[in-house]
Amino acid sequence: MEIELSELQREIETSVRKVCAEFNDEYWHECDEAARFPEEFYKAMADAGWLGVTMPEELGGAGLGVTEAAIMMHTVASCGGGQSAASSIHINLFGPHAIVVHGSPEQKQRWLTPLIKGQEKACFGVTEPDAGLDTTSIKTFAKKVPGGYRVSGRKMWTSTGQEAHKIVLLARTTPKSECKRPTDGMTLFYADLDRTKIEVRRIKKLGRNAVDSNATFIDDYFIPESDRIGEEGKGFHYLLDSLNPERILVGIEAIGIGRDALQRAAKYARDRVVFGRPIGKNQGIQHPLAEAWTYLESAYWMCMRAAYLYDHGLPCGAEANAAKFLSARAAFDAATKAVLTHGGMGYAREFQVERLFRESMLPRIAPVTEQMILSFIAERVLELPKSY
Template identity: 75%
Template sequence: MDICLSEDHETIRENVRKVCDQFDDEYWSRCDQEKTFPFEFHRAMADAGWLGITMPEEFGGANLGVTEAAIMMHEVACSAGGYSAASTLHLNIFGPHAVVVNGTPEQKERMLKPLIDGTDRACFGVTEPDAGLDTTSITTFATKVPGGYRVTGRKIWTSSGQVANKILLLTRTTPKDQCKKPTDGMTLFYTDLDKSQVEVRRIPKMGRNAVDSNATFIDDYFIPDEDRIGEEGKGFHYILHSLNPERILVGIEAVGLGRGALARASRYAGERKVFGRLIGENQGIQHPLAENWTYLESAYWMIMRAANLYDQGKPCGAEANAGKFLGGRAAFDACTRAVMTHGGMGYSTEYQVERLFRESILLRIAPITEQMILSFIAEKVLDLPKSY
């Protein structure tokens, strides 16, 4: 058992870092304060070939695994951009997986290439106001008409909807009460997001303001047959393929965010003098930071184990969910400690840790809450009765 990064993995890490280092604190503070999408960063990562890290080579991708994607996304989140930088990219990694697995050759050619080269930007239309994490209860409905479907419904927390020109959209094509199983009767589309016909309304929020979140209103919107992914009624099963990679990537991004905050706190503690001595000489400062390191490190290797299992085609649901849980907690604690270590200056924007702190709380909530993860592990690992 060799628990370390390979030479190729180190090369990925170093080359991703080179791109990220071109975008400093000032750039990310401006994007956050002005609520501006980081177009320049997105373009730089596309030009360097990173947007297609898990995509098939024939469409311009690198055909690497989730392990390599995790290494990449950890380095992105560890950079000055934090979780905003990661959110700029990560839909490209797990979102189009349904197209890769279930799309026709024509769809793959048409849909994947523009995502990989950065021409297209996609958003994810799954969550709804009255369904939340209960995806089987979505009500956005696609009615079959000649040549396609007419879709009506509402989505919420649609990330990057303001700048996206494509949407991966989950709908119902059969009402839930008419299906044998709640997971039946849902259909997946990857289609144009025409904002002259679909209202995408930005949601004001606490953090990660460089990447917008939205309420999306769809009213009798036509989607052509050629934009349906796979069979009608099988959409829920298609997105399941993306859930474990999503947990893995969000978890590793959390660890990267936490490590970035911890590095800032440690640097400050090694420079700041109070009462004639460095604050980093005090165990009251040292010990909490050292504890943050231990939790971030343990989360990192749990997530890398999950990624390795996924790439081997082995079950990894427990590990992926546990890794996301540990990463989210460890990131929040590290970012909180970074603010506290800076004292009053931690509350200012100058040292950036307040920005990272505001992002860190999201990683305990989305894309799945801690409570849902614990319920999953209780049922699937500990063989306890389902609680909901």
């Protein structure tokens, strides 16, 4: 069995790297410091056609798979922009997948075309403050009224909410207590993010400051029926179409951050001379960095394995979750070692590794915690009794 990238996949990597090369450390440092969305980078990726890499060809997309998207996002994250670069375009790859699979032809044309062209941005409204990862316990409710729905509720960690024109919104249309199964009775919408009627409040956070996260407050907001994705009550099941690709992409983006941090550490170790010799000549520096490489490499191929399974219509839940778990830990380990290799300068913003270190924490937490992943594998793979 051959394990290598195809010619097309290598071309994707080369082409994306060429776009990313236009944006240097100073650019990403400024975006992070000013908490400013990387609009120029977003536009460059849109102009090059990369926002539609997984979108249908008839709408202007490339119609490629999660494997190609993963290669693209690994390249984006590894070229200096880290989470700030990856998260600015990440939603385009997995967020609208429910529309691709379950949307009507009219909805696909109306919603996906402007996303592909970079004319509109979307955000994801699923997580809630009192539900967390227990999505079946969300309280946002959409009440059926003539012509549509009246929606009230609250969402948390709505990324790009300050920039987005649209929101992928999950709401209950039937109370949980009245449903046969807790996963029933939720409906998915793709609605206008009207800030005159929806409050989007920015959350101050540790890293990835160029891409905002928000608390979102919705009070009696009307959404027309034409903005509902698929059938009423099946939103949670539609959402599942996006979960495995999201885990794969988050994982491989983490690998990109870890590899960038590792390369910066190796360069510093070659250049930094102490006691008459480069510090990289010392095994106390060499071995931790070499070990980080091995973990990053193995996690990368786990991501690619999961992507392959998904693109071939094979079960990949365990692999996608394991890929995200391994990648997040490997990236955090590499970024930590990069800071330590730089010594005092690793704590300074000049060498960028402190920014990558801050961003490497995010994949360990989101979009699903390590503990939930381990519980999933214990239950679904090892056939152990459910623990929660």
